[in-house]
Amino acid sequence: MSGLIAILKKNVRQYMMVIALAVAMVAFGILTDGIFFRPVNLTNLVLQNSYVLILAVGMLLCTLTGNVDLSVGSIVCFIGALCGVMMVDLQWNPYVAMLLALLVGALIGMWQGFWIAFVNVPPFIATLAGMLVFRGLGQVIMKGQTKAPFPKEFQLISSGYIPDPFGGLSIGALHFHVFTLLIGLLIVALIIFGEIQKRKKQKKYDFDMLPAGIWLAKVVFIATVLVAFTVVFAVYKGFPNILILLGILVIGYQFVASKTIQGRHIYALGGNRKAAELSGVKVKWVMFWIYTNMAILAAVAAMVFTARLNSATPKAGQNFEMDAIAACYVGGSAVSGGVGSIIGAVVGGLFIGVLNNGMSIIGISTDWQQAIKGFVLLAAVAFDLYSKSRSSKIA
């Protein structure tokens, strides 16, 4: 038993966040008489938060190095404006335009990465400058106007749903999206398989293991929740395109961060830059690529956001950087760097998103929402520091 408590204590942060998210969702479900869990609302929840989650994925890498990127909101505005010019004003092929937008995002990231990595400008300053520069340039391009409407193909990023090659399935009054069900079940199967593999490995090395019962409960819980959500989406219009994009990004980045050399180098750099450098980690290049990557993801977020609004506006992306940063820290990143995970950041972002969404349905004003988010951030980080100081004193 004491072993179990020790394991829980060690991972208290991870479990806390997931539990908090679940509690918040159930609470809103009750408070809103179930409106919260309606398929259309859950779909909305995904759409509303997708761009912040995309940004949070990139931002997590920045926070791992002990830094943040303040410019992403402005990059969203700038790229949005660029998309507007290319697709609305010039009527270019939307696919070509999207590719160009990504490319420009990469260039912006290299520009910032250059100053940060090779001139040693502190990231806070370099990206603060970027925040001003790209907001300004975005407005210059738009000349104060809003650009709309965008071509259909472009809008589909955010408003489309995955097709159903199986043509759907009707049981009674309910109509199911079969492909969605299949994807959902496949993912659940993969997760269960992964968990079993992980546990086998743990057995071999005899590391802290959850007792079998609790482990089983955990897996069953995850599987049930995922199946439930899949069904909810399947009875509506199926998975939104954006959810698939998001899923790919999250899984891909989680993989890179946790399983590859590059990911390990980022964590090592964040934990102790000097030691990492002396171990042969090319710290400058790592910084460079992290910030380049961040701007590319900001360009993706810009397109998702612009497509959703079906317009590019000068105010687009305002405070997105703050939401993304908050998502990372709520999700367990350490302010000093070296600690955090992509999944954590996504859970953190979802938590904030759920709060936003639930509070909106209940009718709490956005001003209050803002304030409440602030308290949540503070509480999460304070709790983090508290539990850390309790569990491991490295004096």
Place this chain on the structure above:
Amino acid sequence: MPNQSILLSMKHITKTFPGVKALDDVSLDVKEREIHALVGENGAGKSTLMKVLSGVYPYGTYDGDIFLEGKRCAFSNIKQSEQAGIVIIHQELALSPYLSIAENMFIGDERARFNIINWDKTREDALKYMERVGLHENPNTPVNKLGVGKQQMVEIAKALAKNAKLLILDEPTSALNEKDSEHLLEILKELRDTSDISSVLISHKLNEVASVADSVTILRDGRTIETLEVKRIPGENASISEDRIIKGMVGREITEMFPKRSNPIGDVLFEVQEWTVYNPDNPEKKKLDDVNIKVRAGEVVGLAGLVGAGRTELAMSVFGRAYGDAISGHTLIDGEEVDISTIPKAISHGVAYVPEDRKELGLVLIQNVKENTTIAKLRKIAKLSVINEHEENVVAEDFCKRLNTKTPTILQTTGNLSGGNQQKVVLSKWLFSDPRVLILDEPTRGIDVGAKHEIYTIINSLAAQGMACILISSEMPEIIGMSDRIYVMSEGRITAELPGRTTTQEEIMRNILNN
């Protein structure tokens, strides 16, 4: 000194961390007016015991009782233990680098009235305490302008300013040279004799323990093994023999501190020529001046010199130019010039550098043993950039076994390991990188005798495999005992080349000072 009364008594202390019982029913009595040494292998629990005593681990997080002058103590933080007269000086100095000696001395206890600092009184008081520790400096000097030895004195003066009855020093001399160490130990004796201050001295340098301690408590695996008393007879130099302490510490006798090496020595493997490096903080000044060294395959070459002679700078500038400005010179492997001007290039040419400061430069303390072991050459266990976790676990386990690293699992955070085991992890990391040239910078600093012996054995086996080893050490016996050849460095130059093993300390000193 008959009938000394007990100053401090720790009884039946037990302290557990997740997965580790760091202290298991440990008792310790410290008498008044004594220097009590606490020795034991790395990870024996010495630091933990002192952290329990000083309130770093608050009352309630451990079992057992602490009595100071017969009164029961239940400290919940350091402040409370300090008020009771127990002051701990950690190995990592806790001074604020840009503040002056006087400011540092009274941090948290400022000489002030109505919240306004009285600078005259501050300086006056500072001078008083500095006098007692024999520190003759201007109290306005910022502490980062002082050497480590003097900084250590500032720490002690600061402790005196807090009216300490009991000083705890956790490896105070590990970063000091011999002269500074001696001075520090003299001060401890003086405080004992003139101000009735007892000290607990944690140290791995058993010669100094043997020479100053009045009693020695030996810990092993979290348990008290024994306490040895020294009967000092006036006029005689009775003391505990080092061998006796070692026997208690490691539970066996170590017959030869420096194990013999008999492997053949090959051709010149690594060579540094005309190596000149300027000081990055002061670009006019040469830090290294026309250094030439050679190391043969299977040879251990020592670099002797005082702190500041430029040995670490030499190692780091060679290793991927991790130090220095305007570096000029040549590096050769197997007689051919190689480009090792960045750290990744150095590593891929088989050069490895085990740094002096393992916490700052050697390890990522928040990462675990496994991650630290493989970081320098991850591609060895990766395919298309994806790390093979199974292989990584095997590698990490294997190194823990080979170097006898004591850790509950390879997933333990390295920040939680004791000093010696941390050092073994750093060593593992560099051995994993398949070096041909291994530069070891103070590899046994803060390491217990048993582990030292193990590390010497490891170095020998590496040499026997044909590796070229460069050993930097401030401990003369170590340099002499381990090296085949010794370069003496002084002020950035090589001033002599001496044979190892047969050289004497005096000869090395003479060559250092001749310059």
